[in-house]
Amino acid sequence: MKAIYKISIIIGLAVTALSANAQQTSRDTVLHRQVTVQRDYNPTIQDASKINTTPAVYEPVVSAKNLNFQFGAPRLNINNMHLGESKSGDVKSDIEFDKRRGYFNFGFGMYANIDASAGYRVVNAENDKLNVYGSFNATSGKINYLKKGFDRKKEKAKDTEFKIALDYQHKFEPSTLDIKASYLNDSYNYYGNPFIDPSFVGTLPDVSKKQGFSTFGFGVGLKSNDGNNIIRYDGTIGYDYFKNKYGPTINDDGLKGGVIHFDGDVNADLDGDKVVGIKARIMHQSISDATSAIPVFADESKHSLLNLYAAPYIAFEGMNWNASLGVKVGSVFDEKNSFVVAPDIYASVKLGDWNTVYASITGGVNENTVMQMFRENKFVNPLNRVGYSKTLYDLNAGFKLGAFEGVEFEAFAGYKQVNRDHLFTTNDYQSSAGAYSWGNLSNVVYADVSTGKFGILGKTTLIPYTNLWARLTGYSYTVKYKGGNLTSTETMNYPTSKKAWGRPTFTMELNADVVDAIIPDLTISANYLLAGGRKAYWNGGVVSMKAINELNFRGEYRVLDWVSVNVHFNNVLNQRYEQYYGYALQGFNAMGGVSLKF
Numbered sequence: 001m002k003a004i005y006k007i008s009i010i011i012g013l014a015v016t017a018l019s020a021n022a023q024q025t026s027r028d029t030v031l032h033r034q035v036t037v038q039r040d041y042n043p044t045i046q047d048a049s050k051i052n053t054t055p056a057v058y059e060p061v062v063s064a065k066n067l068n069f070q071f072g073a074p075r076l077n078i079n080n081m082h083l084g085e086s087k088s089g090d091v092k093s094d095i096e097f098d099k100r101r102g103y104f105n106f107g108f109g110m111y112a113n114i115d116a117s118a119g120y121r122v123v124n125a126e127n128d129k130l131n132v133y134g135s136f137n138a139t140s141g142k143i144n145y146l147k148k149g150f151d152r153k154k155e156k157a158k159d160t161e162f163k164i165a166l167d168y169q170h171k172f173e174p175s176t177l178d179i180k181a182s183y184l185n186d187s188y189n190y191y192g193n194p195f196i197d198p199s200f201v202g203t204l205p206d207v208s209k210k211q212g213f214s215t216f217g218f219g220v221g222l223k224s225n226d227g228n229n230i231i232r233y234d235g236t237i238g239y240d241y242f243k244n245k246y247g248p249t250i251n252d253d254g255l256k257g258g259v260i261h262f263d264g265d266v267n268a269d270l271d272g273d274k275v276v277g278i279k280a281r282i283m284h285q286s287i288s289d290a291t292s293a294i295p296v297f298a299d300e301s302k303h304s305l306l307n308l309y310a311a312p313y314i315a316f317e318g319m320n321w322n323a324s325l326g327v328k329v330g331s332v333f334d335e336k337n338s339f340v341v342a343p344d345i346y347a348s349v350k351l352g353d354w355n356t357v358y359a360s361i362t363g364g365v366n367e368n369t370v371m372q373m374f375r376e377n378k379f380v381n382p383l384n385r386v387g388y389s390k391t392l393y394d395l396n397a398g399f400k401l402g403a404f405e406g407v408e409f410e411a412f413a414g415y416k417q418v419n420r421d422h423l424f425t426t427n428d429y430q431s432s433a434g435a436y437s438w439g440n441l442s443n444v445v446y447a448d449v450s451t452g453k454f455g456i457l458g459k460t461t462l463i464p465y466t467n468l469w470a471r472l473t474g475y476s477y478t479v480k481y482k483g484g485n486l487t488s489t490e491t492m493n494y495p496t497s498k499k500a501w502g503r504p505t506f507t508m509e510l511n512a513d514v515v516d517a518i519i520p521d522l523t524i525s526a527n528y529l530l531a532g533g534r535k536a537y538w539n540g541g542v543v544s545m546k547a548i549n550e551l552n553f554r555g556e557y558r559v560l561d562w563v564s565v566n567v568h569f570n571n572v573l574n575q576r577y578e579q580y581y582g583y584a585l586q587g588f589n590a591m592g593g594v595s596l597k598f
Contacts, residue, residue, distance in 0.1 A: 194439025
């Protein structure tokens with residue numbers, strides 16, 4: 001508890017300092033940091049649904065796409081980048097706020113899929129902006145299990161997510177103040193196959209009962225405006241509250257707690273062609289009021305997490321190159337404490353007009369907070385609190401080749417070492433009957449995981465009205481198990497096989513966008529994802545998971561300047577596969593919708 005008071009005092013002082021600086025320095029941009037769960041406000045003609053859209057696997061160039069639920073093609077969390085976040089599609093547009101201050105999107109489709117979002121800029125003055133926005137997403141359709149011969153053949157997958165947020169920005173002469181608040185409530189069931197043998201005698205899991213997860217976040221940020229050539233700063237502080245409705249059984253209260261966090265960056269020019277600065281982060285997660293029904297959480301001191309670091313850096317920029325040299329130095333305090341030193345280095349060189357060589361090496365602590373893990377895998381056993389891991393180094397390098405205008409190729413490779421990374425295995429309900437109200441849960445095992453990757457990317461805009469890109473990536477893993485389960489007094493039985501459970505050995509992605517080619521104001525998109533080589537650990541053995549093999553089509557027609565209609569055909573090949581073992585995803589499904597700007 002003393003740590004909480006210390007952090008509160010530190011953050012309080014930081015707020016005072018930032019507020020004072022608001023009257024003294026300048027830079028005209030708005031903070032884009034987020035508090036827990038929020039959508040940046042930009043009115044748009046948004047996709048009516050991305051419940052089953054193809055995900056993107058993170059690479060240095062092509063940014064990841066968004067995914068609403070766990071029921072579309074999964075994000076492959078191969079880089080511990082927390083890409084499994086359940087959130088609606090980004091709302092992005094170049095619409096002028098003085099022309100269009102609001103948006104409304106609604107889509108409905110098979111499996112009772114609903115995707116709705118709305119937002120409005122309430123205040124749009126020169127120095128003041130107030131945005132209010134929210135979303136509602138739901139699904140409730142029967143999912144057929146892939147593995148047959150058990151008591152259950154299918155189950156209804158239910159998920160209802162509601163989000164609302166506001167963002168207020170005020171521009172002083174020297175700085176921009178940003179205040180954010182958000183609320184999220186997500187109700188969902190553990191619908192995965194519990195693998196109950198027909199002859200099983202005992203308490204059956206409550207597969208239809210909904211678990212609940214809610215968060216409330218509040219934050220304040222201050223950023224210097226453009227024009228300040230002496231000292232620039234960018235800082236945010238915030239508090240996020242989280243709560244699970246149930247614990248291991250429906251008679252147990254779930255986890256609840258809070259996260260206090262501060263992030264800052266102060267920098268200044270040096271000798272005209274350099275920038276020197278320092279970044280810092282303080283994060284404290286506490287799990288409070290732990291119920292005695294979950295005895296492993298009874299000692300709150302064992303489950304608080306404090307991460308703090310400072311990262312001094314110097315950045316250079318030349319005529320055809322740029323580089324940033326930095327290092328992260330800090331400590332993390334948990335059941336196991338650790339001192340951390342990690343590189344933070346980036347560089348790129350442009351060769352001629354078309355070619356670029358780039359490289360980076362980074363590292364640091366992966367906090368794996370309760371909220372981060374919910375976004376990564378909401379089906380984690382409620383008895384588990386996933387511990388932090390350390391990325392010793394994450395090396396990426398590549399070469400971009402522009403053969404000529406309109407055609408670009410890229411070759412890239414990387415190698416990463418993460419100590420005490422977390423891997424998900426499948427809970428055996430029959431052997432733990434009576435311990436849980438739920439059936440299929442993801443248990444956690446810890447391992448030092450080395451990941452190598454290599455791949456190629458090609459992009460072209462030579463075909464009229466068309467933008468095409470394709471990427472092929474291969475992965476290799478080395479796994480060494482590590483002891484220590486933060487939240488269980490039971491002996492950890494590690495798998496005899498050493499696999500990177502759930503992670504692919506290759507991915508192939510294709511994407512095509514055709515704009516105004518057939519008729520004006522009509523956009524047609526197609527994307528395809530193939531990901532294979534994933535293994536699951538279940539019932540004491542290794543199971544090969546079906547490859548993700550998904551083809552999607554989408555069409556949008558702009559009827560008027562302020563209204564568009566769209567249709568989605570997802571998983572057109574009607575492939576059956578799973579995100580986590582036992583959690584089959586939706587087959588072919590279609591959705592239609594309308595988008596308005598006002």
